[in-house]
Amino acid sequence: MGKLSGQYALVTGASRGIGRAIATLLAAEGATVALNYRTGATEAQALAQELRERGSETLLLQGDVSERSAWVDMVQKIRTAWGRLDILVNNAGITRDKTLRKMTDDDWLSVIHTNLNACYFGVTAVMPLMIEQNHGRIVNISSFVGQAGNFGQANYAASKGGIIAFTKTAAMEVARHNITVNSLAPGFTLTDMLSKVPEPVQKQILSRIPLGRFGKPEEVAKAVLFLAADGDYITGQQININGGVYM
Ligand SMILES: NC(=O)c1ccc[n+]([C@@H]2O[C@H](COP(=O)([O-])OP(=O)(O)OC[C@H]3O[C@@H](n4cnc5c(N)ncnc54)[C@H](OP(=O)(O)O)[C@@H]3O)[C@@H](O)[C@H]2O)c1
Numbered sequence: 592m593g594k595l596s597g598q599y600a601l602v603t604g605a606s607r608g609i610g611r612a613i614a615t616l617l618a619a620e621g622a623t624v625a626l627n628y629r630t631g632a633t634e635a636q637a638l639a640q641e642l643r644e645r646g647s648e649t650l651l652l653q654g655d656v657s658e659r660s661a662w663v664d665m666v667q668k669i670r671t672a673w674g675r676l677d678i679l680v681n682n683a684g685i686t687r688d689k690t691l692r693k694m695t696d697d698d699w700l701s702v703i704h705t706n707l708n709a710c711y712f713g714v715t716a717v718m719p720l721m722i723e724q725n726h727g728r729i730v731n732i733s734s735f736v737g738q739a740g741n742f743g744q745a746n747y748a749a750s751k752g753g754i755i756a757f758t759k760t761a762a763m764e765v766a767r768h769n770i771t772v773n774s775l776a777p778g779f780t781l782t783d784m785l786s787k788v789p790e791p792v793q794k795q796i797l798s799r800i801p802l803g804r805f806g807k808p809e810e811v812a813k814a815v816l817f818l819a820a821d822g823d824y825i826t827g828q829q830i831n832i833n834g835g836v837y838m
Pocket residue numbers: 603604605606607608609610627628629630631632654655656657682683684685705732733734735776777778779780781782783784785
């Protein structure tokens with residue numbers, strides 16, 4: 592029996608990268624997982640098929656997490672299919688890197704909407720269900736950039752710092768319903784998001800990481816599993832999974 596047998600989870604941005612690794616590990620530990628994606632239908636369907644072959648059923652939920660209406664729709668589908676939700680992982684995220692001199696309002700707003708507003712929509716959308724069942728484990732994926740800042744990422748840093756502050760406040764407000772809310776702050780992790788960074792810049796970054804390598808999506812997934820399965824007395828915290836790049 593897995594650590595999460597009988598539990599139901601929703602992972603946003605599960606079609607690729609860190610979200611995919613999280614969904615895979617939660618399913619391997621017995622959870623039934625809803626896979627949210629925005630445009631990556633083919634990738635999400637391939638993951639659903641892969642998990643099915645390993646004996647896990649999934650729910651595919653297309654939706655743009657930066658829109659409240661998508662959350663209403665996803666939670667309605669989860670209520671109908673399962674009647675409960677134990678774990679929410681707000682993972683979906685984007686970058687639109689530019690220095691402030693070149694950043695447009697659209698660059699700023701789309702990153703804030705997708706990374707930060709989506710966490711607010713997600714937490715408030717699942718709260719009624721989690722309060723009813725007196726149980727919930729919410730993990731918001733932030734970034735070390737939200738703690739340290741990063742050149743060319745003012746929009747991203749603000750969204751990820753906002754997630755940390757939001758997480759603490761949400762944790763205080765829902766604790767009496769046995770719902771925990773924590774954030775993870777990964778460092779540079781090997782996904783499409785990192786591969787968009789030019790190679791010379793990647794080399795520079797690597798030289799700043801004490802452990803001397805980039806992180807793996809599976810290493811972030813392990814921390815989600817820990818919080819979901821064993822983190823009963825952990826709330827309002829941020830866990831850094833960053834190879835020491837920020838201490
Ligand atoms: N990689 C890193 O170095 C790193 C470091 C720290 C934190 N993080 C954070 O970790 C999380 C995952 O990042 P990643 O590296 O795995 O990124 P990624 O490989 O670029 O994947 C991003 C995922 O988010 C989904 N997504 C984007 N916008 C969405 C929206 N509006 N609605 C629903 N889904 C949406 C994408 O789905 P579609 O393909 O369907 O659009 C995709 O599944 C993000 O929050 C990111 O900020 C990453």
